[in-house]
Amino acid sequence: MGIINVTPDSFSDGGRFYESSAAVDHGLRLVEEGADLLDVGGESTRPYSTPVPVQEELRRVVPVVQALVERSGVPVSIDTSKAAVAREALAAGAEVVNDVTALRGDPEMLPLLLQERPGLCLMHMQGTPQNMQDDPRYEDVVAEVYAWLEDRLRSVLEAGLERERVALDPGIGFGKTHQHNLELLAHCGRLHALGCALLVGHSRKGFIGHVLQDRQCDRTFGTIGVALALALQGVQVLRVHDVLAVRQALMLFEASGGLASIDLAEALSDTPRD
Numbered sequence: 174m175g176i177i178n179v180t181p182d183s184f185s186d187g188g189r190f191y192e193s194s195a196a197v198d199h200g201l202r203l204v205e206e207g208a209d210l211l212d213v214g215g216e217s218t219r220p221y222s223t224p225v226p227v228q229e230e231l232r233r234v235v236p237v238v239q240a241l242v243e244r245s246g247v248p249v250s251i252d253t254s255k256a257a258v259a260r261e262a263l264a265a266g267a268e269v270v271n272d273v274t275a276l277r278g279d280p281e282m283l284p285l286l287l288q289e290r291p292g293l294c295l296m297h298m299q300g301t302p303q304n305m306q307d308d309p310r311y312e313d314v315v316a317e318v319y320a321w322l323e324d325r326l327r328s329v330l331e332a333g334l335e336r337e338r339v340a341l342d343p344g345i346g347f348g349k350t351h352q353h354n355l356e357l358l359a360h361c362g363r364l365h366a367l368g369c370a371l372l373v374g375h376s377r378k379g380f381i382g383h384v385l386q387d388r389q390c391d392r393t394f395g396t397i398g399v400a401l402a403l404a405l406q407g408v409q410v411l412r413v414h415d416v417l418a419v420r421q422a423l424m425l426f427e428a429s430g431g432l433a434s435i436d437l438a439e440a441l442s443d444t445p446r447d
Contacts, residue, residue, distance in 0.1 A: 174250070174412040175203030176376065177241075179215045179233040180225075193233075197240045204245050207420035210269070211245060212412060213237050213262070214252030218273050218347070220306040230258050235265050242266030250294070254278035256285045263289050271372075273298055273347065275325045287333055294340045294372050295325045299348025306348065314353045315360045318343050323367055340370040340410060351380040358399060362406035374412035375399045397422045404432065 179196045200211050215233030216225040225233075234251065241249050242265060250269035251262035256279045259270045263285075269292035276282045276295065286293055297318045299309050311317050322341045330336060341364055343357045354375075364371050375381075381395030382388040393415045400411050400419045404426060413419045426432065 174372070174410050175200065175206075175208030175211050175416045176374075176412060176414050177203070177211055177213045177237065178217070179213060179237055180217045193236045193240070196237045197244070200237070200241045200245055203416045204247055206417035208247060208416045210248045210250060210410075211241055212250040212252050212269075212271055213241065213267075214271075215258070216253065218302045220302060222302050224303075227255055227257050230255060231261055234258065235261050238262045238267050239265040248292075250292070254282070256281035260285055260289075263291055268292055269294065271342075272296065273302075273344070275322075276329065283329065283332055286329075290334075290338065292338050292340065293329070293334065294342055295322065295329070296342035296347065296372075297321050297344035302347075309348045309350055309353060311353060314349065314356050315363060318357060319363060319367070322364065326367055326369065336368055340372045341367060342372045342374065345373060345375045346378045346380070351383040354378070354380040355384070358402065361403060361408055365407060370409040371407075372410035372412060373403055373408050375403070376411075376413040376415065393418055401426050401431065 177196050177200050179193070200213070203211060213234050215230040230253065234253070238249055238251060248268040249266065250271045251259055251267040252271040253259050253262070254272050254274040259282060270286065271294040272278065272282060273296045275297065299305055300307070322343070326339060326341065329339060343361060343364065345354050345357060349357070358375065361371060361373060376396045377392040381392040381399070382390055385395060396413060396415060397419055400413065401422060403411060404423055411419060
């Protein structure tokens with residue numbers, strides 16, 4: 174999943190693709206680099222970001238979604254927690270709603286999804302972007318994120334949305350410390366038990382600089398390393414900025430037998446032990 178931030182203030186590339194034409198060109202470039210789908214967002218959800226009015230978010234994203242649907246040849250996702258924005262993006266041809274609030278941000282979102290039946294990504298977040306990094310705490314971050322996503326998934330299934338339309342995201346960087354993020358990444362495979370595709374957005378995030386002990390480092394290489402670890406756990410969707418670098422790394426990982434170790438691990442887990 175290639176990231177397109179149509180914003181002036183996103184944490185990594187804010188402002189680079191703020192103009193519609195630049196955002197569309199960037200999206201088309203990501204497809205050329207190997208993106209299988211594109212995620213368009215018009216409101217930064219970085220820590221302590223300022224919410225964007227609905228009309229401004231619509232102005233930013235709808236022309237970009239429409240152009241990419243017409244020209245890219247891949248599915249387009251709208252990254253929003255506002256039903257009004259999701260509605261217009263779906264009307265413009267978007268096929269997925271990526272909601273960082275997991276439908277808690279707008280009571281009109283679930284009725285819209287039930288009417289339109291797009292794909293949906295539910296993401297875990299402790300708090301809101303405005304306060305999530307103040308003091309995130311967990312007794313067991315993996316177990317608590319699992320239980321929270323299980324609860325949110327149950328609510329949309331009981332409302333009538335099909336499981337195959339839903340992906341789950343542990344919310345790396347959303348109300349977590351660096352150590353919480355690393356624990357979740359190491360155990361993402363446990364979320365497969367919920368029976369949905371997994372989507373992880375780890376790209377260029379702060380924990381990479383923390384591990385490398387260099388906050389100013391180029392985080393592309395760290396993003397690749399995490400992508401390989403997630404691929405090894407069978408994560409289906411990797412949401413990244415650097416599509417070409419990650420795609421090439423995954424191609425070589427697979428060609429050299431990296432993904433074969435998944436089948437081996439599964440086979441060993443099914444083998445009776447003495």
